[in-house]
Amino acid sequence: MKKYNIAIVGATGLVGQTFLQVLEERDFPIKNLYLMASSRSAGKILNYRGQDLVVEELNENSFDKNIDIALFSAGGDTSKKFSPIAASKGVIVIDNSSAFRMDDEVPLIVPEVNPEAVWNHKGIIANPNCSTIQSVVPLKVLDEKYKIKRIVYSTYQAVSGSGLAGIKDLENGLKGLPAENYPHQIAGNCLPHIDVFLDNGNTKEEQKMIDETKKILRKDVRVTATCVRVPVLHSHSVSVNIEFEKEFDIKQVREDMASVKGLIIQDDVKNNIYPMAINSKGKDEVFVGRIRRDESVESGINLWVVADNIRKGAATNTIQIAELLIEK
Template identity: 45%
Template structure:
C-alpha cells in the first residue's frame, strides 16, 4: 500500500503521520509532501526518518492508494483532482470539496458506508462539525433532532501553526494581531472566518451546511456562534438540542453512551483533559424538558477534528474495499 501526506509539516499533517503509526497503518511506502519551505526536513514514522519533499504534479500522477491532503483549500483545489484522476483515494481536510454534491463528506462512525465502492476525493468535515455530530448522532438516530443551538470555544491550533505562533508571541509580549481579528491572548474573539451578508461567519455556516449533509437532513434548524479562545489544543462546545420525539434524560444519556468514540462523563472536562486523545467527551448533560437538552462537548480538534477522522476514513475505506480494488 502506498500512502502520502500532503501538508505533512503542518499541525494536522504531523498529527496524521503520528495517528497512522498509532492506528497500526503500515504502508509499504509513505511519502511526505509540503511546500519548498520545508522540503528536506524530516519526520519520524515507526522509527524511520522520512524526508519531506516539495509537492509537485509529477509525483501525484504516479498514483497512491491513499493521499491525505492537509495543506489548505488552494493546494487541494490545485492538486487533489490530479491525484484522484491518477486513481488515488484523496482524503481532503480542507473546505475545498466538502459541499460538492457528488463528493462524500465522511465521519466514518456515522456515514462510513458511503465509502463502499467509492474512489476519488473524500472530504473530511470541519473540526467543530465532527465533534458535534459524533456527540449528537445517536440522539438523532433514536429521537430525531429538530434543532441545535451551539456555541463554540475554539483553540488557536484550529488556525494551524500560525494560530499557535500568534498566541505564543502575544504571551511573550508581542501583541499585534495578524492571524486573528483581535488580540487572542487574555481575550476571546466572537468571529471565526469572514462575516457573511446574513451576519453569520463562515465557520458558523460550515457547521450548518456540513451537519445537514452528514446527517442527510436539511430540515434540522441549526444556529451556531463560533468563538476563538486562548487555548492551544481542544475545541469545546455548549450544545442545546431539541428532539422531535420526547425522551427522558436517562434515554438521552443511554444514546450518548452508545455512541462510537464518544465518552459521556459526570466529570468536569476541559480542553486540556481532551487534548491528545481520540475521543469526544460529553459532560454537563441536562434536561430542560422532555425534548430539550443541554450538554458540554470537548475534543482534540487536530486529532478528532482532522487527523484521526482522516485516518479512520482511510481504515474504513480499506476495510470496505481492499479486496475489490486489489
C-alpha cells in the same frame, strides 16, 4: 496483511505531523510513505517509525507514482488544484480542507456517524470541520431515536485550529507582543470571529457547521451557530442545545450516547466531573457532559462536547476514514 502506499500532502504542518503520529499509533499497514509540501518546506526531514523521510515538493507529477491513498491537509487552494489530479490517477484523496465538503459528489464522513457513505466517493472524500466532527458524534444516535428539530451551537475553539500561526499568536500575546494571525489579541480575550464574515452575518466557520451538520444528519434539520476563538492551546469545546420532535427520558439519552463507539460520557457534577479541553488533549475520543434538560422548550436538552481538534477533529478522523477504505 496487505500494505498500502500512502501520501501526506501538507506533511510539515500541524495536522500533517499529527498524521504521522496517528498512523504509527494505529499501526496503519504502510508499504511506502511519501511526504509532500510546498516548495518552502521541501527538503525537510521528518521521522516515521525511526526512519528519516525527505519531504518532496508537491507538483503536478507528484501522483505519477503508485499511491493508494493521499491524506491532504494543505489548505483549500492546494486541495482544489491537486486533489483532482491525484484522483484522476487512481489515488483516493481524503481532504481536510473545506474545498469539497459541500460538493454533492463528495461524501463528508465521520466514521462513527455515517461510515456507509464512504463508498459513494468518486476519488475524493471530505473530512468535516473539526467542530462539526465532534458535535455530530453524539447527535446521530439522538436524531435516530428522537428526531432533532433544531440545533444551537456555541463553540469555544482552541488556537491550534488556526495551526502553528494561531499557537504563535497566543504565545506572543502572553508576552505582550501584538497579534500577527488574528485581527485582535487572543491572550486574555475571546474572539467571536473565526474565518471571514459572509453576507448573511455568519462567519465562514459558522456557516460550515450549519451546512455540514445538515449534510451529515438531515437536510431539513434547523441549525444555527456562533463560533468563538478562545485562549486555549488545544481541544475545542462546544455547547450544543438541541430541540427534539419526540419526548425523551434523560437517563435513556445518557445510555443512548454511551452506546456510541468513540464517545465517552463524563457527567458527575457532584464531583466536578465534566469534559474539559485540558483533559482531552492527545485523545481520539469525543467527551460529553453537562447533560441536562432544557426546560425552556417542550423537548430540549443541553450537551457540553469536547475533543482534541487536531486529532479527532482532523488527523484521527482522516485516518479512520482510510481504515474504512482498507477494511473492504
